[in-house]
Amino acid sequence: DGGITQSPKYLFRKEGQNVTLSCEQNLNHDAMYWYRQDPGQGLRLIYYSQIVNDFQKGDIAEGYSVSREKKESFPLTVTSAQKNPTAFYLCASRQGDNYNSPLHFGNGTRLTVT
Amino acid sequence: AQKVTQAQTEISVVEKEDVTLDCVYETRDTTYYLFWYKQPPSGELVFLIRRNSFDEQNEISGRYSWNFQKSTSSFNFTITASQVVDSAVYFCALSEAGTASKLTFGTGTRLQVTL
Numbered sequence A: 001d002g003g004i005t006q007s008p009k010y011l012f013r014k015e016g017q018n019v020t021l022s023c024e025q026n027l028n029h030d031a032m033y034w035y036r037q038d039p040g041q042g043l044r045l046i047y048y049s050q051i052v053n054d055f056q057k058g059d060i061a062e063g064y065s066v067s068r069e070k071k072e073s074f075p076l077t078v079t080s081a082q083k084n085p086t087a088f089y090l091c092a093s094r095q096g097d098n099y100n101s102p103l104h105f106g107n108g109t110r111l112t113v114t
Numbered sequence B: 001a002q003k004v005t006q007a008q009t010e011i012s013v014v015e016k017e018d019v020t021l022d023c024v025y026e027t028r029d030t031t032y033y034l035f036w037y038k039q040p041p042s043g044e045l046v047f048l049i050r051r052n053s054f055d056e057q058n059e060i061s062g063r064y065s066w067n068f069q070k071s072t073s074s075f076n077f078t079i080t081a082s083q084v085v086d087s088a089v090y091f092c093a094l095s096e097a098g099t100a101s102k103l104t105f106g107t108g109t110r111l112q113v114t115l
Helices: none
Strands: A004-007 A010-013 A019-025 A031-037 A043-051 A054-057 A064-066 A076-078 A087-094 A109-113 B003-005 B010-014 B019-021 B024-026 B032-039 B046-052 B059-061 B064-069 B074-079 B088-096 B103-105 B109-114
Touching: A004 A087, A010 A019, A019 A031, A019 A087, A019 A109, A043 A064, A043 B103, B003 B088, B003 B103, B010 B019, B019 B109, B024 B074, B032 B074, B046 B059, B046 B064, B074 B088
Parallel strands: A010 A109, B010 B109
Antiparallel strands: A004 A019, A019 A076, A031 A043, A031 A087, A043 A054, A064 A076, A087 A109, B003 B024, B019 B074, B032 B046, B032 B088, B059 B064, B064 B074, B088 B103, B088 B109
């Protein structure tokens, strides 16, 4: 079945360490997205990529980095510069980059930094 | 700037009650899409419905119905005869034609349905 796989489901890190969250999709979608979810704040866009080897900053990109070397993969690195990294991270994709297309989401990764 | 407001943070109902989740949006664009997503405890957001700005027809899908009113910039979601399985966080979202890559979400409404 086609879908988006995020791994791991739970991730624990010490403060000051970089950590990379995996996102893989087999839907053959062109566009991929990373959102951060915090209680009471909804989903906020971190980065997005419309095609391979290209990506743009979202609303809260500071302290994060991404790469898009393959169409299927869009990993997110949470760097030590991110001041409040503990959150639930959701990866999404959609066909093309049309504003009328719904996003398809993965199951998310819950990151805890202590 | 686009904005989506879901003023109801949390709603609790007893099974079989009807419940309406409110969504109010702001946009300067005349061409846009509105979406509703459901987030069960598993965490994955599930797409429920989309509606474009030129189609104000209400829609019904089983126990779910949606009321889109451009005059009040609202896109409300009603669940009829709620069930425990409806318990989830529900998000309303807006996508403007001019910002193709950006889907703006509301803060979500947590619905708790009890027996």
